[in-house]
Amino acid sequence: MKNYRGFHRFRALLAALIFTAFFSGAAQAADSCVVLVYHHFATDTPASTSVTPELFEAHLRYLKQNNFNVIFLSEAMELYRQQQPFPSKCVVLTADDAYRSVYSSAMPLLRQYEFPMTIFVTTEGVQRGFGVYMTWEQMREIQGSGLIEYGNHSHTHEHFILRKDGETESQYRQRLRGDFTRARDILKEELGSDHGLFAYPYGEYNREMMEVLRELGYMGIAQHSGAMSHRSDAMVITRFPMAAQFAEMGEFRVKVNSRALPVLSAEPSDPVLRDHDNPYTLTMTLERGNFRENDLACYMSFQGRVPVTWLERGEDTATIEVKTPRPPGKGRTRINCTAPAARGNFFYWYSHPIFNLSDPQALD
Template sequence: MSSNPRRASLLLLFAGLLAGALAGGARAADHAVVLMYHHVDRDTPSSTSVTPETFERHLDYLEEQDFTVWPLVRVLRHLDRGESLPEKTVALTFDDAYESVYTEAFPRLRRRGWPFTVFVSTDYIDKGHGGYLGWDQLRELAAEEGVDLGNHTRSHPHLVRRRDGEDESAWRERVRGEIRGARERLAAEAGEPVPVFAYPYGEYDREVRAIVEGLDLYGVGQQSGPVGAGSDLRAAPRFPVATPYADLDDLGPKLRSRPLPVTVLAPEDRVLAPEAQRPELRLRLEEGPYRAGALACYASGQGRMERTWVDEAEGEVAVRPRESLRPGRTKYNCTAPSAEESGIFYWFSYLWIKPRPDGSWYQE
């Protein structure tokens, strides 16, 4: 592959991290893994839950495998500043502020002295919806060393969707109001939240991302993968953890994964037209210690995708699913094995959002 300024900067960063690690006598890294949980409960939907026993096994594994647990905002700030992280760094996050975060996750994490972040949709707390934390519990969490509260909008809407009759100006103001309103409620009730925004449902497009950036916030999605020096910190990846993907045989390789350095060449946005069938994702693979020729991509719910080298010398590749995408959210997950370490994979994920054939939006 030919060199370019982006690749050169990545190589310089790798070299600097290695030099710092050797000088300091400890290994450093330019990446971390962020895990996203919802419920820690036996009686909630398996698609968004892990049992308390499974969660305990995850924590045991992190400790036994010598992972370093950092607050999410600290991870993002270090990456933003080009500063190294400890090797095998992980951040723990919980979306929606469900009651089991307080009753099940918090005691287990407090015993270990580990930090975590809870993303709160404040209208659910204000309205006293069942199954969610109350303000007293959130204040108790926020007062604990290492526990951060983050912004998850006021009402947890699908931000990419425009309402009937809503022009672009009104839509932008509504999205800003969702984010600003949640920050104001959190600040008033439990103290200033950390400057990290979690996209409801993991959904965003270029314009939503630009609003988050304009509000000077980091952003985190629900597309899979580790976060690294080359990641978009306004839409950083996290690995969702729930019963279908909670086994350590599944979670372990994710915790050891590395960011796959890529540039997205096409498309320009991730929200599909209703008539879209098999959308193509075109990537340029940047240089790194992985086996580019062994790149494999998978569409959620379908399996392995078609892969075509557009310009192998430049690392340009196109991937396409074998079947039409259904309405809803679909991830393309691409991995390539390390060229240096057995069992280590480099990982990148891209999220598509597709309405129904008639243009209406799917229900959750």
């Protein structure tokens, strides 16, 4: 059954790519793929990381009725690596942590709609038999459907952007490498492969984590909003979080139909905040194209809309500056920038994470 479904999934993906290649109207869509991240599928888990099974089914129904091409993340990343077009209306479903509600609530719906999902596993909790997670037996069972693949979510699921007291950079990198490879080895033994995909715990990452993961042959999967594109950084693949009000159908429709804002570069590139006391300045170079430049708007967590200054508009590129009126808050914040399409009823989207470590407890 797994091989049969895998064959038909391959045929569907191939057909979508052929359609994209021959119909120029889909060319813009082929440069973006929307990746969604879920955690719990339940009513008795934290609202900030949960959707109800009923809402998840509404998501799947919308995707099915509107002819979205739902593919594995590994398939999307292979197209990214080869710089091949994504299928039109490309969507990827992911779930972090391998919670038991994936098995009890999400999996029956995935079978019903025949949609694949990529699940990122935190191996320590599963190894220790914590009841909130699926067991290895359950994970192997649903893997056999041909609709599930797995990725690395670390062994211990710590705030890895924080160093231990007295820890040198060499010791820090050694700790990162040890945790990530331990999870990799367990996943290989229990499930066969992690597909070279690593989802950052809490969506947190820094320069050292990216370098260690790159050395280990991974691509990094983040947890801040925006569609991925062929311009995306392989160590910072964006995903739209699906939980609470951010997963309601109105928001869901906007997000799955969005495209990646064509950002060529963004500074600062390291999301860890170095200056805690002053307003934050983000400078971006964009490829000019099918978005309404004068309607581009940026928003900062807990500060609302922030000013956008166009520094330069060339024939093909433009440079903008986004400056927040106040310093970023403690913990995890972000700047979201969106622009409506000049042609088409959808938005372009870019998100820039900021991690303020001045109070480590604010990350919890």
